[in-house]
Amino acid sequence: MSRLARQASEDDDGGLSRDALSLYSRMLRGELTQRRDEPGLEELLDVGLVVPNIFEDDLYLIADPFQVWRYQSNREREVLAASLRRLRSIETLFSQLPVRIAQGDSGVSYLASKDEANGEIIKALSKASRSIRTAHPVPRPHSAMQKSLPRDIDLLERGLKLATIYGEEARGREVESEWAREVTRRGAEVRTLQGRFRRIVLIDESLAIIGDHTRTQPAKAGWKVEHDGLIAFISELYEDQWKRAEPWLGGDEQAPSAGVTTPMTRKILIELARGRKLAAIAHELGVSTRTLTNHLTPLYERLGLEPGDQFGLGYWYATFDERRASAAG
Structure with missing residues (x-):
């Protein structure tokens, strides 16, 4: 030198x-x-x-x-x-390396793969004492559901509260239907939600596993969260998704309707009654405006309204007792 x-x-x-x-x-x-x-x-x-x-x-x-x-x-x-x-x-x-992202003592740890995330979940479930709340926007593999059923029954028999959200399409799949029938018979609560929502596993209000939203790592990566402030935020997010979901006892039937509406139309009507536009509602639910229109067409005909009269639908729902059905869920 x-x-x-x-x-x-x-x-x-x-x-x-x-x-x-x-x-x-x-x-x-x-x-x-x-x-x-x-x-x-x-x-x-x-x-x-x-x-x-x-x-x-x-x-x-x-x-x-x-x-x-x-x-x-x-x-x-x-x-x-x-x-x-x-x-x-x-x-x-x-x-190019699937490296672990160091987080120190922040209460947040990076999980580089689905297997690593599942390992953390199983470890936490073995120590759980109060509640398990999960949300699964993507269908779970048949093998995973078979392993999950006896474990979830054991959790319920230990006295834990179990709440789960699946996508609306789960009502048409036998694997999820069988699981829902078995766990609800033992006291679990299961709901389905239309459109996009977040994958969350929340255990005892003290640990959460969530997906990786940075999009810089493989799609199956995630995060383990133990930070009190972030746990409170994730819990609130879960609660919001839960309130928008429809109860499900298993099987391929739709949630009970009080009369002329369906679970999907009630979601739309609630927002129309608040003065929101159909395009904004479609974006929030993760579907096209045309899909929402198809759901509403039978209502226009049954109520004698002109097709596309969204104001009339919103006014009808805001003043009709059937709106209580959606609030009860």
Whole structure:
């Protein structure tokens, strides 16, 4: 390493010593230097401002300072370029690795895979003492449901409260239907929710497993949360999803309706009665406006309203006793 590089690594200002400057000034005035132990000479040689005379031993000459400056500058640029290349290669390397994200004592831990998340859930369930609340927007594999049923029955027999939310389409799948029938018979509460909602596993109001929403890691990654403030927020989010969901006892039947409405139309009518537009409701439920219109068409006909009279539907629902059915869920 050159003296300039050593100085840079030691946070030096890169300047010459007083001895080196004094010697260089004398050599500029024509003084010959023959002693290798001359104070400051080694420094000037290292920088390149002074070079040995190839024709006479123990005699040193001043080099062209412009050439020295250009050489040293180019060399340092090459060093910097090499360092930048190494830095980019390091960033590329670690961006490709499924590394654990360190969180220290923040109460949040990164889970790099589905297996790791399931391991944390099983470990927490073995110690649970009060309640288990889960939300599953994506269908669970048949094998997972088979393993889950005896475990969930055991939790209920231990006296824990169990609440679960599935997507509305679960009502048409036998695996989820059988699970729902068995656990609700033993006191669990199961509901289904139309549209998009968040995957949450909340245990004893002290630990939560949620999906990874940073989208920088594999889709099956997630987070283990034990921070009190974040647990309170996740619990509130779960409660909001629970209130919007419809009770389900298992089987492929739809939730009971008080009369002319269905679970889906009641969701729409509640929002229409609040003055919201159909497009905004569709976006919130994760479906198209056309899908909502298809749900409402039978109501227009049955109530004698003009197709598309959203105000009329909202007014009817706001003043009709059937609205109590949705509030009761």
